[in-house]
Amino acid sequence: MSDVVISVENLGKRYLVGHNTTQIEQPADFRELISRNVSSIARKTQDMLRGRPLVQGDAVEEFWALNDVSFEVRQGERLGIIGRNGAGKSTLLKILSRITEPTKGRVRITGRVASLLEVGTGFHPELSGRENIYLNGAMLGMSRAEIRRKFDEIVAFADVERFLDTPVKRYSSGMYVRLAFAVAAHLEPEILIVDEVLAVGDAQFQKKCMGRMREVAHDGRAILFVSHSMASVQSLCTKTIYLEEGRVQFSGVTEDAVSEYLRNGALSSQTRLEDRKDRVGNGLIRFLSFELREFPSRVRLESASSGNPVVFRIIYASKTNHEVPVNFNVEIGIDDHLGNRISHLSNISTSQVLQTNRNNRGVIEIEIQNLPLCKGMYGFTLFSTVGGDVADWIKNAGSFYVEEGDFFRTGKVSPEGQGTFYMKHSFSSGSAV
DSSP states (O other): OOOEEEEEEEEEEEEEEEEOOSOOOOOSSHHHHHHHHHHHHHHHHHHHHTTOOOOOSSEEEEEEEEEEEEEEEETTOEEEEEOOTTSSHHHHHHHHTTSSOOSEEEEEEOSOEEEEOSTTTTOOTTSBHHHHHHHHHHHTTOOHHHHHHHHHHHHHHHTOGGGTTSBGGGSOHHHHHHHHHHHHHHSOOSEEEEOGGGGGSOHHHHHHHHHHHHHHHHTTOEEEEEOSOHHHHHHHOSEEEEEETTEEEEEEEHHHHHHHHHHTTSSOSSEEOTTOOSOBSOSSEEEEEEEEEETTTOOEESSEETTSOEEEEEEEEEOOOOSSOEEEEEEEEEEOTTSOEEEEEETTTTTOOEEEOTTOEEEEEEEESSOOBOSEEEEEEEEEEETTEEEEEEEEEEEEEEEOOOTTSSSOOOOTTSOSBOOOOOOOOOOOO
16 A cells, blocks of 8 residues: 555646736726726626636736646655745645645645644634634544544643633734644644744744654654745755745755755845835835945945955835934844844844934945854845834845855864854963963
């Protein structure tokens, strides 16, 4: 008997996107208005009778979120799925979770599937935590006796005992995720699918989740795990698929897949942020671009060098609508190539005040003397607040590359792979007393 629990063959998912190619003008009279509406209704009726989806606009573009994706997952395997935003990761998981129908190809799944794709998936907001545990178990095909046997273990793992009889709509996002993961991982599905949702939890809970997923795999069940954290993927997954523009670019050993992902420039070293859609905030401050600049000349750089001064230059747009200058804060989180946070830059930490005027396009420059980063690729996240409210927040906003440099000004460099930071230090020797 085959131990393959998921088989995906030539999978594809197509979406139709409508565009208005002509300028929309006000109708000249009532007759023209009626004519337009009748034409639109006639076209949509024709599409419906032919079994085509209804799409707004006078031109239709095909967009393939996935195309010719094939792979297999065996019992006990922990498969990572990586790729930048829009690569098709979430679409793939929705198809495997039977939320979305594929356009072409075939998926064969053996066993029960438990999915944790986003906060709130599979829970009824009006029901209590207790009721949702039984509801989720029933959806997985578990008997009431089976759920009852695992109940105390689930509650202990999620640490929500005090709120067990509270409607989950009143839970925080962290509580929601803790309970959802505990249910999905403890009710013994043959296949566990987990998206980036675990990022909502704190570091201790994420570590606990990783341990639980290893236990699940050790019991012979399969795991599919999507994350932007390369450290998490490498820590958990034995095999990894790297998706790019809906196609499999690499499938194999996780370490090799991560290397390929980074080598292909998963993040742009000179990042244009103006068109990013996956941002959070009220828009009073909006990041437009990030660049490396030389110090003090301000000449644009393709990469920085260890030990040399560098300027992080951020262009932003302000929509504060205030006549007088408004204070705002900016933070940059710097991550290593595996997604581990290694440093945090903030004008709050340095007690420096940033101000912006109404509808202003401005620049922020962060000067770093003697850049202490070792050779390698580094990612960054941008975050800003105005009046205590989040104005703009772009996770995985981009990356920059650091070349090897003479940090100690001795003409010597440290061996590669010996860390992330340089530290100024000196040695002395003498006789032990």
